[in-house]
Amino acid sequence: MTFSFDLLGTDGAARAGTLHTAHGDVPTPTFMAVGTAGTVKAMTADAVRSTGAKIVLGNTYHLMLRPTAERVARLGGLHKMMDWPGPILTDSGGFQVMSLAKLRKMTEDGVTFRSHIDGTAYHLTPERSMEIQHLLDSTITMVLDECTKFPATHDEAAASMRMSTRWAKRSRDAFIPREGYGQFGIVQGSVYEDLRKESAAALRELDFEGYAIGGLAVGEGQESMFAMLDITAPLLPTQKPRYLMGVGTPDDLLGSVARGVDMFDCVMPTRAGRTARAFTSHGVFNLRNARFIDDGRPLDESCSCLCCTRHTRAYLHHLIRAEEILGPMLLTTHNLTYYQSLMQGARAAILENRYAAYCEKTRAGWEDAKNG
């Protein structure tokens, strides 16, 4: 099984395809559930599968600290450890070193930091990140980069992007190819068109199996993000998958798919599920709200998940008020199912050249939140 991407159809800039990997196929566009520490929070692997998820994401930063990459390897790899034989993408660790770790120091060689758990010192380089992701048995390895802070001046963004480019080269050299496994480069350049072009061109030279768009969804707003996607997506090879990192709301996903993105990941549906919020075809609900106390309707009547087919909004409200673990379990199940359904619907619509109508109808449904 070669790692490959079949582009099956387009509708404007929107794309529908299939990603082939050593661990199975992934229809795109696709949303990757975030399994930070070797578990999608509040979900069994069977429950994750029940949402329609085909690929999950693991966080190198968390896993390298605990249980450690070497231990995961001894346990047979991340797939076996977390009961997920399907494809897994791991990030490089760089983003979370900058957001979570203590006493960070970045040099050309890499980044030195202390664990947020116990203060242990670590040194993460492109080479070590590739080694860790190899030990984890990651289906898709991400290069180590620096997620450029926002806002950044043109000079700052250029310097940061060029170091990421040098790290991308070192990451590519350190990557150990395996049949059906791939490695993605990450385009940086902040909100500067010339830098995005320079970054994309340099990464294309390295011929990655896929390309991520990084440095977005960091505070620039949806309008700027979409503008950067309009610029960046056309710079990427048509026949390779495109992954927008850390995005986003259902509306962000629809707009990004329209601009040519194939893959997404975000903690939003899982985190929301642990804080009483539900993404539905009628918009976002906060199930803690007293208006649900006697609401005997399913959370989302158009959803086929366990939460929506077996339980009422009133029961979910009760579980949340009573601080029962089943509340987050059911809401996470629903939210991930909603995200998967959104992407499945997008794919079907793209293949039938009715993606704009699909987006319009979906967005109209969200306006109905108050009456939902």
Add this chain to the structure above:
Amino acid sequence: MTFSFDLLGTDGAARAGTLHTAHGDVPTPTFMAVGTAGTVKAMTADAVRSTGAKIVLGNTYHLMLRPTAERVARLGGLHKMMDWPGPILTDSGGFQVMSLAKLRKMTEDGVTFRSHIDGTAYHLTPERSMEIQHLLDSTITMVLDECTKFPATHDEAAASMRMSTRWAKRSRDAFIPREGYGQFGIVQGSVYEDLRKESAAALRELDFEGYAIGGLAVGEGQESMFAMLDITAPLLPTQKPRYLMGVGTPDDLLGSVARGVDMFDCVMPTRAGRTARAFTSHGVFNLRNARFIDDGRPLDESCSCLCCTRHTRAYLHHLIRAEEILGPMLLTTHNLTYYQSLMQGARAAILENRYAAYCEKTRAGWEDAKNG
């Protein structure tokens, strides 16, 4: 469907049978998973079913406070609300009023208390407890009684038991019979043989569908508890199910089944699952212990649950250290499966007249905890 009990076999005082109810059959001896607030903590209803559970318990005290019995009734009853169409036994609320509520005041009429959640005042009488359990659509309703404190003098125990007997009569009068539904009386009398006899005789006059043994597992120790079971069980009708309330450890269950008990409930397997403890055929493990950090074996190689067939002890240890919700989810699944398997094994052994050997072999396995 009449509510009835078929005694299918005995081995010494141990009994194997089948309880027939409006909501399905329950092979006995059986362990009832505790679903306090309308959910077995950290478990979907499907997960509870996967453990082999045939009947669950709901707590009247918790449910009357939140979401309230009237609201549960409007939502179609507890079975529908929690996705458990099978049999449900509810307690009377009395025990938890005494252990959880504030400003309790007991009179001949009933007990007045304030909610531990928001201080709201309630008055619980035998008649109101029966009404609440009816609204919940409980398959098995328990009479309201006073769980006699331990230790109690003979005079205190006698006065308490006699009030419980008067409340049992009022509970029987207030119970609304429905086809396939039943009501259980509760024998009290502390550790006094004459009082247990008086209580049992009075309750037999009321011809309940089953009989519970209350006021045990309240600090008297296993030896005293077993001594009281030796005295009390023979006082109860052979053809009615016998339920030992709030018990206990796997060893308590084996010893109580040997003395003629058919039904149990206890928070132990679920609570232990949320605090890193696992009941296994090799004894009790604390998965937080560092000795499991590299243990690639299943938690219990003889168990067929999701936790044991898909994951390692090292992964469970990791989940607990990382405070991931999946840890309690998997350990609760395992612990409940272990309790169900223990009861299934007991039933099979009783029917084949090898119950003593079954207990001996099971207890020998627990001694292996250190090497497990």
